[in-house]
Amino acid sequence: MLYFEHILKERPVIAAVKTLKDLESIPEKKIAAIFVLGGNIFNLPKIVETAIELDKLVFLHIDLVKGIGKDKYGMKYLAEEVGIDGIVTTKNYLIKAAKKYDLITIQRLFILDSSAFETGVNIIKSSKPDLVEVLPGLILPHIISDLRQKLKLPIIAGGLIKNKEQLKNILQTEILAVSTSSKDLWEFKV
Numbered sequence: 437m438l439y440f441e442h443i444l445k446e447r448p449v450i451a452a453v454k455t456l457k458d459l460e461s462i463p464e465k466k467i468a469a470i471f472v473l474g475g476n477i478f479n480l481p482k483i484v485e486t487a488i489e490l491d492k493l494v495f496l497h498i499d500l501v502k503g504i505g506k507d508k509y510g511m512k513y514l515a516e517e518v519g520i521d522g523i524v525t526t527k528n529y530l531i532k533a534a535k536k537y538d539l540i541t542i543q544r545l546f547i548l549d550s551s552a553f554e555t556g557v558n559i560i561k562s563s564k565p566d567l568v569e570v571l572p573g574l575i576l577p578h579i580i581s582d583l584r585q586k587l588k589l590p591i592i593a594g595g596l597i598k599n600k601e602q603l604k605n606i607l608q609t610e611i612l613a614v615s616t617s618s619k620d621l622w623e624f625k626v
Contacts, residue, residue: 440493440521440540441590441612443468448607450592450615451492451622459486461619469493471524471594471615477503484518495542497524498534508533515539528563541565542592547575557586571595573606573614580609600624 444450447468453459454474462470470492475483480501487494496514504510506527514520515537522540525531531541543565545556560568570576570583573593583591593606594615603621606614616622 440469443493444590444613448613448626449603449622449624450495450613452594452615452617453483453487454617456483456486458617458619459483459490461622462490462492463622464490466625467492467622469495469521469613471495471497472501472520473497473617474500476501480504481518484520488519493521494519495522495524495540496520497544498530499525499527506530508536511537511539522566524569528559531563531565540567542567542569544569544571544594546571547579553579553582557583560587560589565589567592567612569594569615573597574602576606576611577609580611584610597621 447466450469450471451462451467452471452473470487472483484494511533523534524542524544526544531543534541543560543563545568547553547570567590569592572595574596576593590612592613592615593611597603597614597616603614603624
């Protein structure tokens with residue numbers, strides 16, 4: 437986990453990919469980690485294998501993958517057979533299951549209003565993930581101080597970040613990294 441935080445401080449943009457073809461666009465030295473946002477039990481091993489060959493840490497958004505059980509056996513398969521480094525999920529029980537297999541856990545938190553903020557904070561405190569990904573990322577500059585007071589976890593911004601100015605603005609806050617599917621932003625240099 438400390439290694440993961442260290443490399444994200446150096447290379448804070450995380451490439452969010454949906455297909456094997458997306459991996460072809462990843463800049464070799466600027467991206468350290470990949471969020472896989474889809475796939476199925478048949479193509480996932482090839483996606484992960486390709487990402488590992490690119491020397492990237494691989495995190496699977498387990499909620500978006502088809503054909504893999506969302507239970508302890510699914511986690512065991514992903515950790516031991518597929519070889520992912522961690523998961524991204526909105527579900528508490530998957531955070532707990534993934535921790536049993538030493539996977540790094542990232543819980544997605546959608547903050548739509550103040551009620552969702554409070555509910556999300558309570559969920560995060562209960563599930564105890566390693567990191568939190570806040571969506572939409574564009575709101576982080578406005579809520580980061582409130583969020584930091586309530587959560588003492590590394591924070592990743594994600595969602596709706598479309599240009600370099602937005603990315604730069606978010607990276608100037610107290611966050612660890614930004615995940616984005618925008619290939620133009622994968623080239624961003626801190």
